[in-house]
Amino acid sequence: MNKKISMKDIAVKVGVSTALVSYVLNNKEKEARVGKDIALKIRKAASDLNYQPNFIARSLKTGKTNTIGVIVADISNPFFSNLARIIEDEAKKFGYTVIFGSSDERADKSGDLIETFINRQVDGLIIAPAEHTESQIKTLRRKEIPLVLIDRFFPNVDANYIHTNNFAASYEATEQLIKNGYKRIAIFAYDASLFHMQERTRGYKAALKANKLRVNKNLLCQVKHASLEKDVAHHVNALVKDGEANAIFFTTNSLAVQGLREIIKIGIKVPEEIGVVSFDETDAFDLFYAPITYVKQNLTDIGRESVRMLLESLEKQTKKTTHMSVEAKLVVRKSSERGS
Amino acid sequence: MNKKISMKDIAVKVGVSTALVSYVLNNKEKEARVGKDIALKIRKAASDLNYQPNFIARSLKTGKTNTIGVIVADISNPFFSNLARIIEDEAKKFGYTVIFGSSDERADKSGDLIETFINRQVDGLIIAPAEHTESQIKTLRRKEIPLVLIDRFFPNVDANYIHTNNFAASYEATEQLIKNGYKRIAIFAYDASLFHMQERTRGYKAALKANKLRVNKNLLCQVKHASLEKDVAHHVNALVKDGEANAIFFTTNSLAVQGLREIIKIGIKVPEEIGVVSFDETDAFDLFYAPITYVKQNLTDIGRESVRMLLESLEKQTKKTTHMSVEAKLVVRKSSERGS
DNA sequence: ATGAAAGCGCTAACAC
């Protein structure tokens, strides 16, 4: 590694103290009233020597790293990788770098990641919290670590959060199926205590009731994260074989992708024999023979606002929390349109 | 933020110097021959006070951050997000944290990211280099910054790299189409000077020649990154409308997804009217009515080995470079199987 | 308008 150039090297070369170098290079010449000519010399020397500031040293001094930690369930899921990309870009605009971590929906991994990130002195965290991590979030709050929850939140834990209006989106998605004449609509959701899953289920039930349809317990399909494939296969088979359901509302893209695999395998036709609506996007929805109707979450708003909200709570050391609900959009396509 | 506990606090509480605390907490008691009882007291105090080491301070002292920077084209592309996930997990095993950045295949962004990462004192970099970034890589080499290139590399730039055997994979993919009776096979590739693209094209040509098929210039379809949709649409239409091609080999998943959209739009049937093979994976390939035959790269090996290779060159400050070629696997499915 | 100097929290060479 080529000798790293430090402020001291510049100071020596120009013949001034490191203080001046620091002021000039941080554009604080005005406040510090540094001489014009000296400032010029310093800048020239800096560029001549190809000076690169040492962020670590600055961080140690200032207590700020200009880094934010982002914890999602799985960075390889397109929902999260798209979100990650937006967060990355937005953070960069403000001079922040992002560290990502995947919790795999596990509280223990989430805890490890939080600890790692805190040790690395991130300035703040953006988290899509996994199940049973309420205590971790509470601890972060107690330590007054700037924090924004995305995608999910805990209604009984006070924190900044930003989320899709899951109730409304699910209501609309379900109603879309109803309008198209489907009456035996199943819902696939993760067997999670997570509030956003409950909200999606609540929206589904409300839509059924509003349309005088009975909520059938058998059509509420719970899937465990750890046994995704098996559970989905089981439910699809059980429901469809005997025609108990003629439509499915998948509450996440991963459930839908798995469900569609099973639907293909069984050989039932979408939308004639089974109507389909899903949450979230993936290329797969476009290439399916009956393009899938889906709830398009506004990732751009969620990503951008989460960064802004975080930076805001970094600046003002307020304890007040902000909540934001983002509307989703139903993109209607073939999979939910029954010929009749 | 709760008063941060430092080694000094522990030292004061136990009544020893910070040196001992440092030794014990870094498990160097043996080398430093610290007394058993003192060591015990120190550990107890550390846990009582809930001591969390300050990595920033350590980094400033040691010059190591235990962080690696990863630059890919686009973290929201499943190929890269899957790879990112593997790298993240592997790095964590060795106590390293990962910072990601997306270059969007642009040299300027790549340069910015490299600079940012270097300023943040990453210990090393794993890069999927964009076009025209040879000079950036050379500079990194000159500065002796530990580095591993993945997915792509420059044959005339000496560096560590690990890549798929693109020639062989493309040869096999093309031959698969030939075996199934397709004779007018088009190839879609990014209009890139990048070596891996050239290799894929070379494999395609070699397979044609080996099977006594002529390489038709009209079937070599170049696509610009910036105008992906337009270019793909143009080529698919031009080739297919007049039956100039009866099969397509897509050299990346993004080209394939876009191409399949177009194929659906036009309404030609896969594999009867057009055979399809692609590089890389995506859920979309499974859900397409004729599941797509694809070249499955060994992401696990590429990701893991890139981390190991990097850590190795971190430790030994050798100038010697290592190269590794990973074999891919052709997953054969409907899209390339003509009924005949 | 400029410089000296005190740390930020930690490591490690060295002294006792």
Add this chain to the structure above:
DNA sequence: GTGTTAGCGCTTTCAT
């Protein structure tokens, strides 16, 4: 065995 101490590179107060 244990303590002292000199920095790592930077920011910033205070003195000049």
